[in-house]
Every structure is written in structure tokens, then in C-alpha cells.
Amino acid sequence: MISQRVVVVNPTGLHARPASKFVAEAKKYQSSLIIKKSGKEINGKSIIQIMSAGISAGTEICLEAEGPDEERAVKALSELIHSGFGEV
DSSP states (O other), X not given: OEEEEEEOOSTTXXXXXXXXXXXXXXXXXXXXXXXXXXXXXXXXXXXXXXXXXXXXTTOEEEEEEESTTHHHHHHHHHHHHHTGGXXX
């Protein structure tokens, strides 16, 4: 298992469009993906769970992946978050 902390930088947080981009990227990998926020675990491949989590701008989250491509998954998803999903 690998994990990395990241801060959501786009102004609108993980609302519909960024959540959709996040899930589309996460589903490219075989590894399981969990987003940890304030002690809660969110399935990183579930748009409903991500949108229900209310992850807003400036929120620190932890990405955890476990599986054969875990390092690539966490790297790609953290880069996507750092890029602001094209909104910054």
C-alpha cells in the first residue's frame, strides 16, 4: 500500500466535473483507491461517494492505493489534483 497527502487546489473542490475526472483516472488502474478525509474513507472509484464527501478547496486529503499499479495510480491522481483539474 502507498499513500500520499494532497491539498485540493481548484476553487470549487471535488464537485461534479472534477469528481468525474478523478473517477475516470482512478478507474484506469487495477489498484483499489481510498480517499481519506477527516477520518472517513471514501471509495476513490465512486463518483457518488466522492461528491457526497463534500471535499472543498483547501481540504487536505490522503490518497491510498493498494494493488499492482498503486504507485502509478497515486502519482497520476495526485498530479491531477495539483493541476486543479484545469480550473486553476
